[in-house]
Amino acid sequence: MRLLKLTAVVATCSLVVTITGCIKERGNNFVNETSPTPNTVDFNHQNETAALDIVPTPTIYKFYAELNSSYKAYPGTTITIAKNLGLVSGAGADFLPDSAYQLVNNTATVDPATHVAEFQLKIFTSKIDLTKSFAVGYTISSVTGGAVIGTNKSTILIVIGAKNKWDGVYELKGYHNRDPYTFPYDVEESMITVNGTSDAFYWNDVGSVGHPIGTGPGAVSWYGASVAPVIVFDPATNLITNIYNSDPAGPPITMFTGPGSGQSRYVPATKTIYAYWNYNGNPLRAFFDTLTYLRPRD
Structure with a gap:
């Protein structure tokens, strides 16, 4: 009888150890799973220089906002930007006058293949006063499709540097x-x-x-x-x-x-x-x- 009791205890202990091991493994599997996080939209390049030739016709300058997709892609995400006067004045420059440029589009749709949205400036280089320092600045003001605005890289400053053909x-x-x-x-x-x-x-x-x-x-x-x-x-x-x-x-x-x-x-x-x-x-x-x-x- 004493032998039977000992065997039962050992068997019981083995069972407890086995179950505990299984629970621990399940816990590891749960922790290692990747939790979904919101997609963020921002400007990958926050400071750019538009080095442009002085020509009689308008020049198109392109800049991009980016959708950072870490979990899934949100289809049809659109990004809207707004003028940021403080960003330009803080850089010691004047905002490019309306007579010298046009923001072609203030809203753009993210390309699902490249994850970027393209914005365009139409710049009239022949109308720029080259004795002054000019720039344009923009802030991401809204996004759609479930994405959120990145807090650290939501602005872009573009310094306008016009050049003639001898420069x-x-x-x-x-x-x-x-x-x-x-x-x-x-x-x-x-x-x-x-x-x-x-x-x-x-x-x-x-x-x-x-x-x-x-x-x-x-x-x-x-x-x-x-x-x-x-x-x-x-x-x-x-x-x-x-x-x-x-x-x-x-x-x-x-x-x-x-x-x-x-x-x-x-x-x-x-x-x-x-x-x-x-x-x-x-x-x-x-x-x-x-x-x-x-x-x-x-």
């Missing part, structure tokens, strides 16, 4: 005929849009408008930002019609036509600028520049 980064080669600064220079120089037909010299290495001078073999310096030439182009003939100093407090700059100069011009086939200029009207303060296009400016 870009160039290799600048040339020399200055003022003794003892007659050594050649070879640097990267940006031409920055001033308006539809004018561009300013911007020396990338110093991070400022200005122009290099050669001070020795392979050595360069500059006169500072007070000597900052601006080139004026004739888009019909590609000739340079004027070169002036952007700093009114600096020495006057004019086109140079004296010894060693050529015709100041732009050659579209090679994207090359030939510019001859001097300051203070002095023929011994002249520059002889060749700028060869390298790439677009950021």
Whole structure:
């Protein structure tokens, strides 16, 4: 009898252990299941720059909101956006005037294949005042189809950077005929849009408008930002019609036509600028520049 009781107890204990193990496993299976969460809609890129060429016809700029689908896709989700003036002023810019742009659509439907909704701006680059900093800003104001607005990325700021056809980064080669600064220079120089037909010299290495001078073999310096030439182009003939100093407090700059100069011009086939200029009207303060296009400016 004692043996039978012991066997029964062991059997009972084995049964308890087995049942407990099953309950624990079921608990693990439940915890590991993925619970459904709401789809969120936001702007994947919250800060963009629209680097646009200045052209007489409207330019279409596209930007996108995204549906982040973590559990299931909601068909027919639409996204509506609204103008955000505070976002633009907070960035130190002016909102692009109504005369210079049009928001083509303030509501868009999410593409079920790409999970993005496309919005379009129609921008009239020829009407932008390039002496000011402009941007547009938008906030996701509502969504449909069961999705919710993402709280962290619900806004987008688009800086408008219009560029004329001469804008870009160039290799600048040339020399200055003022003794003892007659050594050649070879640097990267940006031409920055001033308006539809004018561009300013911007020396990338110093991070400022200005122009290099050669001070020795392979050595360069500059006169500072007070000597900052601006080139004026004739888009019909590609000739340079004027070169002036952007700093009114600096020495006057004019086109140079004296010894060693050529015709100041732009050659579209090679994207090359030939510019001859001097300051203070002095023929011994002249520059002889060749700028060869390298790439677009950021």
